[in-house]
Amino acid sequence: DSGVTQTPKHLITATGQRVTLRCSPRSGDLSVYWYQQSLDQGLQFLIQYYNGEERAKGNILERFSAQQFPDLHSELNLSSLELGDSALYFCASSQQGAQSPLHFGNGTRLTVT
Amino acid sequence: GENVEQHPSTLSVQEGDSAVIKCTYSDSASNYFPWYKQELGKRPQLIIDIRSNVGEKKDQRIAVTLNKTAKHFSLHITETQPEDSAVYFCAAVGAGDDKIIFGKGTRLHILP
Numbered sequence: 001d002s003g004v005t006q007t008p009k010h011l012i013t014a015t016g017q018r019v020t021l022r023c024s025p026r027s028g029d030l031s032v033y034w035y036q037q038s039l040d041q042g043l044q045f046l047i048q049y050y051n052g053e054e055r056a057k058g059n060i061l062e063r064f065s066a067q068q069f070p071d072l073h074s075e076l077n078l079s080s081l082e083l084g085d086s087a088l089y090f091c092a093s094s095q096q097g098a099q100s101p102l103h104f105g106n107g108t109r110l111t112v113t
Numbered sequence: 114g115e116n117v118e119q120h121p122s123t124l125s126v127q128e129g130d131s132a133v134i135k136c137t138y139s140d141s142a143s144n145y146f147p148w149y150k151q152e153l154g155k156r157p158q159l160i161i162d163i164r165s166n167v168g169e170k171k172d173q174r175i176a177v178t179l180n181k182t183a184k185h186f187s188l189h190i191t192e193t194q195p196e197d198s199a200v201y202f203c204a205a206v207g208a209g210d211d212k213i214i215f216g217k218g219t220r221l222h223i224l225p
Contacts, residue, residue, distance in 0.1 A: 002156065033213070042217040043157065043202060056211040068186045091158065098206040099145050104156040 003027065006091050006105035014113055018079040021108045025072055025093030031055070032074040033102065034066055035090040043090070049074055050097060081112045117205050119216025122206040124161035125165040127224050132193055134219045137185040146186045148214075150220060152199045160201075161188070190221075198223045 003026035009037075012103045013019055025032050034046040045058030049068035062083075068074040078085060094100040116139040125131045138146075147162035163170045163186065170177050172192075180197040190197055192225045203216040 002158075019223050031211070043215045045214070048211050050211065053225060058212065070205070092157075100209045101147060101156075101159045101162060102149075102213065 002103040003094050004103050004105035006108050010109050012111045017081050021076040023074045023091030028102050029093035031094045033092045034076050036087050038087045083112050085111045115214040117214050117216045123220045125222040132190045134188045136216050138205040140207050142208050143205040144208045147204050148188050149202045150199045193223050195223050
């Protein structure tokens with residue numbers, strides 16, 4: 001168990017809808033990262049937060065947004081969903097920033113129909 | 114920005130043989146290079162990492178080498194076992210940067 005909790009485990013929704021994915025980092029970890037992994041694809045970096053503030057941004061679509069709350073949990077909001085958004089979304093946390101090992105959650109599998 | 118290339122995309126080796134996965138990076142300022150293993154249907158997990166002030170690091174059957182001049186680093190797995198079958202991702206992190214850039218992954222098959 002990595003100590004990173006992601007909910008829900010599975011999400012099935014229709015095109016055009018909006019969903020929220022939630023992540024609770026390991027106790028003591030200040031950084032939270034979001035990654036998208038499509039079928040048989042690599043880990044696409046979306047966004048990173050450190051202690052409540054956005055620290056780095058990857059190829060995150062404008063339809064997607066995220067935030068980290070004062071208790072350090074994070075939410076990833078995906079709106080106007082398209083079929084191509086179907087993927088496994090991982091949250092990871094680290095003690096400091098990117099120079100520390102990442103601890104991944106078990107992911108949320110999103111299926112858009 | 115940083116770009117990480119990983120080869121090969123698929124690798125099959127006989128059980129007991131060695132496996133080598135290679136990565137190159139573009140940003141000479143990168144100074145932290147972790148490797149993650151992702152078993153089928155599971156989350157990625159760190160297996161070994163190396164920092165730029167070190168040329169080689171070993172942990173039992175796993176080793177990583179770093180050539181800063183050539184900007185490439187490699188993962189070596191010796192005496193491969195069936196449980197080594199997985200997708201392996203290399204990554205690079207720039208100094209003072211919070212982006213962890215992953216390679217596209219190598220699917221390793223251990224043949225009986």
